[in-house]
Amino acid sequence: MISKEKTAELEAIAIKLRKHVVEMTCAAASGHPGGSLSAADIITVLYFHQLRKDPKDPHWAERDRFVMSKGHAAPILYAALAEAGYFPVDYLKTLRRIGSSLQGHVDMLSLPGVEMSTGSLGQGLSAANGMALAYHLDKKAGRIYCLLGDGECQEGQVWEAAMTAAHYKLDNLTAIVDHNKFQIDGPVEKIKSLTPFADKWRAFGWHVLLCDGHKIEAIADALEKAEKTKGRPTMIIADTVKGKGVSFMEASPLDFHGKAPTEEEKDKALEELCRREKK
Amino acid sequence: MAERKMVATRDAYGLALAEIGKENPNVVVLDADLKVSTKTSGFAQAFPERFFDMGVAEQDMISTAAGLAAAGKIVFASTFAVFGSGRAWDQVRVSVAYTRLNVKIAVTHAGITTGEDGASHQANEDIAIMRALPNMTVIVPSDSVETDKVIREAVKFYGPMYIRLSRPKTPVIHDNPNYEFKIGKGEVMRAGSDATIFACGLMVSLALDAAELLAKEGVKARVVNLHTIKPLDTELIVNCAKETGAVVTAEEHSILGGLGGAVAEVLVENAPVPLARVGIKDTFGESGTPDELLAKYGLTPEEIVHAVRAVIKRKK
Ligand SMILES: Cc1ncc(C[n+]2csc(CCOP(=O)(O)OP(=O)(O)O)c2C)c(N)n1
Numbered sequence: 001m002i003s004k005e006k007t008a009e010l011e012a013i014a015i016k017l018r019k020h021v022v023e024m025t026c027a028a029a030s031g032h033p034g035g036s037l038s039a040a041d042i043i044t045v046l047y048f049h050q051l052r053k054d055p056k057d058p059h060w061a062e063r064d065r066f067v068m069s070k071g072h073a074a075p076i077l078y079a080a081l082a083e084a085g086y087f088p089v090d091y092l093k094t095l096r097r098i099g100s101s102l103q104g105h106v107d108m109l110s111l112p113g114v115e116m117s118t119g120s121l122g123q124g125l126s127a128a129n130g131m132a133l134a135y136h137l138d139k140k141a142g143r144i145y146c147l148l149g150d151g152e153c154q155e156g157q158v159w160e161a162a163m164t165a166a167h168y169k170l171d172n173l174t175a176i177v178d179h180n181k182f183q184i185d186g187p188v189e190k191i192k193s194l195t196p197f198a199d200k201w202r203a204f205g206w207h208v209l210l211c212d213g214h215k216i217e218a219i220a221d222a223l224e225k226a227e228k229t230k231g232r233p234t235m236i237i238a239d240t241v242k243g244k245g246v247s248f249m250e251a252s253p254l255d256f257h258g259k260a261p262t263e264e265e266k267d268k269a270l271e272e273l274c275r276r277e278k279k
Numbered sequence: 280m281a282e283r284k285m286v287a288t289r290d291a292y293g294l295a296l297a298e299i300g301k302e303n304p305n306v307v308v309l310d311a312d313l314k315v316s317t318k319t320s321g322f323a324q325a326f327p328e329r330f331f332d333m334g335v336a337e338q339d340m341i342s343t344a345a346g347l348a349a350a351g352k353i354v355f356a357s358t359f360a361v362f363g364s365g366r367a368w369d370q371v372r373v374s375v376a377y378t379r380l381n382v383k384i385a386v387t388h389a390g391i392t393t394g395e396d397g398a399s400h401q402a403n404e405d406i407a408i409m410r411a412l413p414n415m416t417v418i419v420p421s422d423s424v425e426t427d428k429v430i431r432e433a434v435k436f437y438g439p440m441y442i443r444l445s446r447p448k449t450p451v452i453h454d455n456p457n458y459e460f461k462i463g464k465g466e467v468m469r470a471g472s473d474a475t476i477f478a479c480g481l482m483v484s485l486a487l488d489a490a491e492l493l494a495k496e497g498v499k500a501r502v503v504n505l506h507t508i509k510p511l512d513t514e515l516i517v518n519c520a521k522e523t524g525a526v527v528t529a530e531e532h533s534i535l536g537g538l539g540g541a542v543a544e545v546l547v548e549n550a551p552v553p554l555a556r557v558g559i560k561d562t563f564g565e566s567g568t569p570d571e572l573l574a575k576y577g578l579t580p581e582e583i584v585h586a587v588r589a590v591i592k593r594k595k
Contacts, residue, residue: 123342130346160339
């Protein structure tokens with residue numbers, strides 16, 4: 001169980017990361033705020049509580065690895081890496097600028113701390129499986145984590161990877177779906193239903209946990225349970241809200257999937273996030 | 280024409296892989312339900328803990344290979360050429376090429392000599408789509424001896440590689456076991472001053488046969504084994520073009536975008552000389568025996584001879 005103090009600390013970090021997402025995407029005048037904000041609490045718990053890592057030695061051989069399969073949520077990962085000390089926070093404002101390491105979709109070669117290049121949806125879970133297989137072979141204690149979008153789960157390769165992870169009993173792998181229920185063209189259920197989503201993963205041989213993806217304790221608890229699970233991979237379906245933390249984005253998730261806030265929208269969003277920070 | 284020993288490059292691949300498995304515990308092998316055909320079965324039997332059958336899931340296989348490589352493994356991923364290139368192209372592009380990870384995509388049953396399985400299984404476009412990828416090295420070994428060397432070099436070389444192998448037994452044209460294979464360096468296999476034939480894969484042996492036929496009519500054709508399509512040995516191509524004044528390419532692949540396309544690009548920019556491309560003429564194949572198909576689709580010494588005569592005629 002995670003302590004009250006730690007929870008409060010993580011909640012504060014999550015708000016800070018959200019502010020970075022709003023500022024970065026506004027400065028870049030492009031990027032994906034909605035799916036970054038929905039993942040903010042998950043990423044916070046991973047990077048500031050769960051992952052065994054060393055920002056001063058990003059290639060430490062025994063580290064836990066995180067694969068951002070929904071590569072368009074790059075801003076939230078960049079915010080976490082900066083706050084965790086992989087690079088200066090000031091660098092965040094170079095998002096999507098020419099020559100920057102902060103590519104529109106995450107690129108492992110340009111930014112230490114990024115474990116796999118993604119952007120073409122559906123590939124990350126397979127790559128995470130590969131890492132988990134290698135860690136099993138090398139008898140490494142490290143764990144592999146992977147974050148997927150729910151819309152992303154319409155990709156056939158995700159289910160190929162689901163079979164692989166179960167078949168090879170990858171209990172050193174925890175996957176998380178940022179289940180914010182929206183994709184680009186509309187609600188996931190309307191575009192192409194995933195229902196029954198949890199049952200699908202169970203049928204594929206996974207240990208499935210459901211949690212509130214905006215509750216720090218719930219996320220931490222699920223990650224802990226996943227770590228204790230032997231003989232099969234764990235899927236955490238995290239119930240989230242697209243645009244979480246910024247009311248006007250929550251209210252129109254389709255508008256803020258791949259559109260950055262304007263200057264005024266940014267100010268409005270920051271004001272709301274600062275208010276939460278003070279509470 | 281010389282009687283040559285016949286060995287399939289896929290067999291040489293399987294043997295090399297099993298030996299490398301002994302020498303290098305860091306090598307892992309993935310296959311997509313074709314281990315008996317691709318010949319990864321030898322490695323699978325010897326090192327079951329380092330062999331992963333991914334089932335009929337080529338896209339998953341390629342991205343999984345990338346993950347294994349990211350965690351430090353030297354990965355060979357095998358399937359038929361059509362699937363390893365086309366079916367999983369976006370996975371090769373983003374998970375392997377963009378990341379410059381150490382994955383060797385070693386595919387078999389390339390080209391029309393896949394034979395009886397027909398057009399769906401005959402990869403005649405794979406060189407074109409693989410060489411278009413940044414960071415990708417593309418190699419087409421000419422025979423089993425060269426294949427063995429390619430696989431050993433591949434283990435030493437860091438980075439993504441596409442290795443294109445064949446199904447049927449093909450002539451062994453390297454009888455010197457000390458032949459030194461170098462990635463990116465073409466091999467002049469026969470001297471000549473009237474024209475140069477650049478070939479890869481099994482077409483190198485047919486080009487040698489063609490040169491023999493041409494010699495009988497007094498034409499001296501140089502034969503170059505261009506086993507590495509990328510990075511291309513541009514220096515050698517330009518020198519040969521300047522020295523012989525006419526060029527023919529020969530490949531078991533579409534004339535669009537493969538070896539012929541690559542050589543044409545170099546010539547047009549550096550040393551424009553008459554060029555003719557021997558290859559599959561922008562069409563799908565069909566079922567048949569490898570020899571029947573080679574004959575029907577114009578992949579013969581005679582076809583190369585015609586092409587050489589034609590380019591020599593076009594010389595100023
Ligand atoms: C293979 C592929 N197809 C299409 C896209 C374009 N695209 C980017 S994000 C997205 C929707 C993703 O929805 P979801 O996974 O639910 O992401 P989230 O809502 O969490 O941002 C699409 C279709 C892509 N990046 N990759």
